[in-house]
Amino acid sequence: MNETVIRVESAAAYDVVIGTALAARLPDLLGDKVQRVAFLYAAELAEQAEPILEALLKHYDVLGLGLPSGEDQKTVAVAADCWEALGEKGFTRSDAVVTFGGGATTDLGGFVAAGWLRGVRVVHIPTTVLATVDAAVGGKTGVNTAAGKNLVGAFHEPAGVLCDLALLGTLPREDLVAGLGEVVKCGFIADPEILRLIEATDEITAASPVLPELIERAIRVKAEVVAADLKETGGSDGHPGRETLNYGHTLAHALEKHSGFSIRHGDAVAVGCVYAAELARLAGVLSDEVAARHAPAFAKVGLPTTVKELGLEAGFDDLIGAMRVDKKARGSVLRFLVLHDLAVPRILTGPTEEQLREAYAAVSV
Numbered sequence: 001m002n003e004t005v006i007r008v009e010s011a012a013a014y015d016v017v018i019g020t021a022l023a024a025r026l027p028d029l030l031g032d033k034v035q036r037v038a039f040l041y042a043a044e045l046a047e048q049a050e051p052i053l054e055a056l057l058k059h060y061d062v063l064g065l066g067l068p069s070g071e072d073q074k075t076v077a078v079a080a081d082c083w084e085a086l087g088e089k090g091f092t093r094s095d096a097v098v099t100f101g102g103g104a105t106t107d108l109g110g111f112v113a114a115g116w117l118r119g120v121r122v123v124h125i126p127t128t129v130l131a132t133v134d135a136a137v138g139g140k141t142g143v144n145t146a147a148g149k150n151l152v153g154a155f156h157e158p159a160g161v162l163c164d165l166a167l168l169g170t171l172p173r174e175d176l177v178a179g180l181g182e183v184v185k186c187g188f189i190a191d192p193e194i195l196r197l198i199e200a201t202d203e204i205t206a207a208s209p210v211l212p213e214l215i216e217r218a219i220r221v222k223a224e225v226v227a228a229d230l231k232e233t234g235g236s237d238g239h240p241g242r243e244t245l246n247y248g249h250t251l252a253h254a255l256e257k258h259s260g261f262s263i264r265h266g267d268a269v270a271v272g273c274v275y276a277a278e279l280a281r282l283a284g285v286l287s288d289e290v291a292a293r294h295a296p297a298f299a300k301v302g303l304p305t306t307v308k309e310l311g312l313e314a315g316f317d318d319l320i321g322a323m324r325v326d327k328k329a330r331g332s333v334l335r336f337l338v339l340h341d342l343a344v345p346r347i348l349t350g351p352t353e354e355q356l357r358e359a360y361a362a363v364s365v
């Protein structure tokens, strides 16, 4: 496969390189000042990480740190252990972090890089669809706390992202499908061609010819949005800026917290988007037709569209507290990313409790 490079045109512009067997590209992205590299990888992916480790060892003094699985690594305690390890090795500002894993690893590793000496270079090597199209790009890093998802973190852009699509070959089906949740989200918020491609494809696997195009389209959506509004301070002409990428996440993060962070993020996002569409319909800002397109689009790729399908027992009252600590909220006022049409994202400020409950009834069956 040829290499595709998507440039993220933020202040510190960087490349997202998509292809296969990309390990040799690491020194280009890390730059020529780096001497030591902390290689933070999901421990269960030690075998897949081997070629990257070998490539790093050719050029750098490498500190390998295997991390706990999935959301278990997104804690302040795991970040603190990494910082202690960097301290023991005397990591300086000319050293760097390389992450290898899913979105949990790029979030944790990015946070470690953001915190160490107030920021050292980081290159992400995403190994899930979700991390490839979303988590590795854009510089949001962070960990969870008892009160909710990603409540501690920092904006810290990578020096580059290497997306080796061959790595997706070992991804369990459930994780591949979960990653498509963020891809379908991109279809609704910005690129309806994604929806058309999905509606025209029967089953998407790691080998599907349509997958690279879907991945590339979703990365382009993310790259464009974060380049325009890196720190989520807002867009212009009514466009919500980076908050657009948070479509479906107000309910999704509350569901994840309620599950003890045991459900897949992409699955929760699918249900969250169906909820946001119903809320927008009830608020009178979205047509019945576009709202009704949501559940079938997510279901088409095998995603859940109701709380029951997520395997959760959760009433509205179990979730509203966590929704209130959503980063889009201001004081006691909830703000939702909604659509006014396909690819027309807007903020809905202060929906009524009746609307919030009624929309929840539609997804809690």
Ligand SMILES: NC(=O)c1ccc[n+]([C@@H]2O[C@H](COP(=O)([O-])OP(=O)(O)OC[C@H]3O[C@@H](n4cnc5c(N)ncnc54)[C@H](O)[C@@H]3O)[C@@H](O)[C@H]2O)c1
Residues within 6 Å of the ligand: 042, 044, 045, 048, 069, 070, 071, 074, 101, 102, 103, 104, 105, 107, 127, 128, 129, 130, 131, 134, 135, 136, 137, 138, 139, 140, 141, 150, 167, 168, 169, 170, 171, 172, 175, 178, 179, 182, 264, 265, 266
């Ligand atoms: N920073 C952002 O902008 C952003 C965007 C979206 C999501 N996220 C975060 O990303 C996380 C979800 O990421 P995820 O869906 O990638 O989950 P994940 O990182 O938890 O990975 C899912 C599972 O797949 C395993 N795995 C990863 N790659 C594999 C491979 N190639 N083969 C076999 N197994 C593999 C992992 O070890 C893990 O057990 C959430 O914490 C979410 O909040 C962040």
Ligand SMILES: O=C(O)C(=O)C[C@@H](O)[C@H](O)[C@H](O)COP(=O)(O)O
Residues within 6 Å of the ligand: 134, 138, 140, 149, 150, 182, 242, 243, 245, 246, 247, 249, 327
């Ligand atoms: O990059 C963003 O901005 C997003 O909102 C992308 C989301 O898919 C992602 O899950 C992000 O981590 C959520 O951010 P948060 O600020 O709500 O924690």
Ligand SMILES: [Zn+2]
Residues within 6 Å of the ligand: 134, 182, 249, 265, 269
């Ligand atoms: Zn997300």
